[in-house]
Amino acid sequence: MSYETRVLRIAMNGVTGRMGYRQHLVRSILAIRDQGGVTLEDGSTVQVEPILVGRNEARLEAMAARHGVAEWTTEVEKTLEDDSVDIYFDAQVTSRRVAAIQAALDAGKAVYTEKPTAETLEEAVALAALADRLGATVGVVHDKLFLPGLVKLRRLVDEGFFGRILSLRGEFGYWVFEGDHQPAQRPSWNYRAEDGGGMTVDMFCHWNYVLEGILGKVNSVYARAVTHIPQRWDEQGQEYKATADDAAYAIFELEDDVIAQINSSWATRVHRNELVEFQVDGTDGSAVAGLHRCVAQQKVHTPKPVWNPDVEEPQSFRDQWSEVPANDEIDNGFKAQWELFIADLCAGRPHKFDLLSAARGVQLAELGLRSSEEGRRIDIPEIRL
Template sequence: MKTLNIAMHGVTGRMGTNQHLIRSILAIMRQGGVQTTAGEAIQIKPILLGRNAEKLRHLAEEVAHREIGRPLEWSTQTEAVLADPEIDIVFDASSTQLRASIVRQAAQRGKAIYCEKPIATDAVEARQLADECEAAGVKNGVVQDKLWLPGIRKLRMLRDQGFFGKILSVRAEFGYWVFTGHEENQTAQRPSWNYRKEDGGGMMTDMFCHWQYLIENLFGTIDRVLAHATTDLPERIDERGRPYACTADDSAYAIFVLNNGITCQFNSSWTTRLRRDDLLTVQVDGTEGSAVAGLRECWIQNLGATPRPTWNPDIAQPIDFYSGWQKLPDSTNYDNAFKIQWELFLRHVVGDGDFPWSLRNGVAGVELADAGETSCREQRWVSLSKTAH
């Protein structure tokens, strides 16, 4: 049995707490660790790091006791913990601007590194981080959770089965209404730094990293992008109840053209009210059939079930376009997407299997975000082959 000591930095945020700590790490501890392909058990021992002692104590004592029946270690002395020779893995889910410092310290001390995306605020620094990790010879990975969402896994299954025929286009709608905090009894669902460019925020910076690995793992390599971003709401209320100016984009719209000719259109917004099946829906249209996937569910319509609509605005629409779609059943038990990737990384650290989602893959996501920002600023198509190095 092998025990891995994991320094977890930045888990006091919403994503770090819910997805990484509670639904991944504590869930793995509760199930008795991770089984290797040889049947051996990998146990984990996390220590929580950050600047807010009160939040860390709450997570390490109250939340951990509720989930696994015992407390965790925690510390505000991040540098000292990272220098501890007993630490095997350093994980970071803090704000993007802090990530480079944590990753560099970990690489210099020979620790395995796992971190959230984007791995840096710009492509130059992202490449430098990947170079430094590779030069240090440390195992490393970046979170690419959406690859393991049940809805996306069903899309991949349909693709592999040839359901679509020739894939023609992909269209995705993502986002929801994030309250500004001005409304009575409605606090914002996302942290204020997300809406300040100077703090590493921005829809394009955040989400284009996701769209890069989602598109390239399912549909093909991105050749060029045409993008537009806006700051729709100029002011929001922060965690202390104070108004602040929004300097980052809260909506981003892009067309990605792939090397194989497929066109992908992705709309992302924190200022939209939903009238669709889920917070993220991805529609794939092909010559033989189409599919619409949400986070968990997936609906399909093959060529034989495709209706024959005609344009006539003078009468009520006679076709119920929803009725012609079939909901795919679950073909397996779907575990939490973050937890699945954590387990793969833990196995990789002890030498049990490869982990292709390295920081080098994270560089590609930042390069796409940079290309999107260039496209928006200069109002033109930007080739990815010319921006990547």
Template structure:
């Protein structure tokens, strides 16, 4: 069987997400396994060029991970006809311009989300990709989490009966940066001027999770908050954290399902994982984290009785049964990279295009508007 190279311009891989999930655990891992297998048995070997403003930094990454091609010249990389795919994981505010430049250069494009900081920009990029006829995609990694894949299997098997509610809890305590505890996330996340805010960040995720697993989002009511108004940055300087660091959103989904998602960088975790989804239906319920999933069917649902005068004797966690790991789950980012590569090279199935990314930006904008106007808002259908 033949092996062909696929030239990929990788921009923004010096950041945490771009480095860990996209470079190391996806592209490097795919290269180490011998490439991506196509339906006919042929293989595609990613041939990345790492591009960034700091030439020394990307060169050091190249040496560390066995990648010979690095550059600080994005324009030069876009001119190379052998590199047919452009990937971006840099800042949200610059993403549309970068992706649009790549599309104009005839590249297929794949990028992190949010794909833009406004819906108008996101739709413009999606329209441009359609006009130029390039293949395009946006990262929708949470669909490939083992926990949510187990939820999808339960739904497919009819486990829930009629599904009617989804409750999600996401987040953890991000340290303020003082008293000897450095923050776990970059300071730009908490500055509006630099594209920060948890509503823009996380409602893009919840849109594709809800649409694909539970029902298309029809309406939203969202309340945001800035619970920690002052933080300390990477250089030890105190700054005004004016972006929203928590969001409490309710969604009406197609089919009558009601979903509620709490997203917060100001919450201390007492649950099974950093994100959990509880799905309730007439026949059964399930709770999923990143990897694990527990179920409770109606035939083994206990009968608790409310009595505030005596201590609770039931251990509610023990009343759930864990869904077994019947097969090995690969890294979700890597799986989506493999699917996109098959889409580019062999026209494999693909549904996570830039329009899907625009839907996430749309929901974030409506969430912010709902917060400002303190009311429910319908979610119009998008087309390009």
């Protein structure tokens, strides 16, 4: 049986930024376009056609020419009024996101967006409620769940490898140079609270969906957010005061009495295999997953060390773990979720990672900062639309 290929037109706002350009335009939408589209469950194919949206005409024009994209525009409102546009995608700075998504929803577009979806929980919930009321298909980027290491870790959970899961321990971060003698690897706004920066705001929305997606719902948080490096230098070499937290240390209590602790820091030097690693411990086994690799150790293969500070440890503990194979091709995580979202849109079903899921991430960030300010554990209430 042959099918006519359907084309989805996607207005992509914010593709002149690093994440919007590299991961969403080049490695996702253009890759999907160049492979011939997305094959759906019924065997038909849907192709994608990006429209580049932004504020810098010169950059958009050059980018469109470089990648063979037919359309680009700086007129967002006009683009949303175009009935031929199916999806609005947002990778702008967070402060611009709420108004843009609301306008897209009001215009009847499906929406796919980066996170956080809003600067406050109230705004994030309002967006989720609007999408629910309109019956719109919406999706929020949950890229880390599609990373090879976490795909393998999730498979171990699903197959019951751990037995009763006890805990998760996560380490994320690296040294971000201050910008005086060496340029910083991250933009300066990340370290200004007034511009929406901060480790807690940036990463807790990720940790919420990672924990939910692998182990279960987050019930409480106890966090300490700090600014270790008080002075930094911006892209023009000008010194500025860092007003946002550059590290956050947190303990999360999950359903089924699982305890998770995650350290996040831009003021730490890496002594691990990858920039982020998660160790899950259970009664029957343990595993350590990073961006790409995942290693595991069963209970029957667990060594029996004895504490003796007077003798150098004779065992090489890392050599006693086994590599978890992929057993399948694992594509770029951003691209994989784009394909899933497109398939859900074409099938007329909700996307699992929606604006309500994103609101829970914003909620965790808000309560994490509140926990730090008040120095106490805070229970997380259920969000109701």
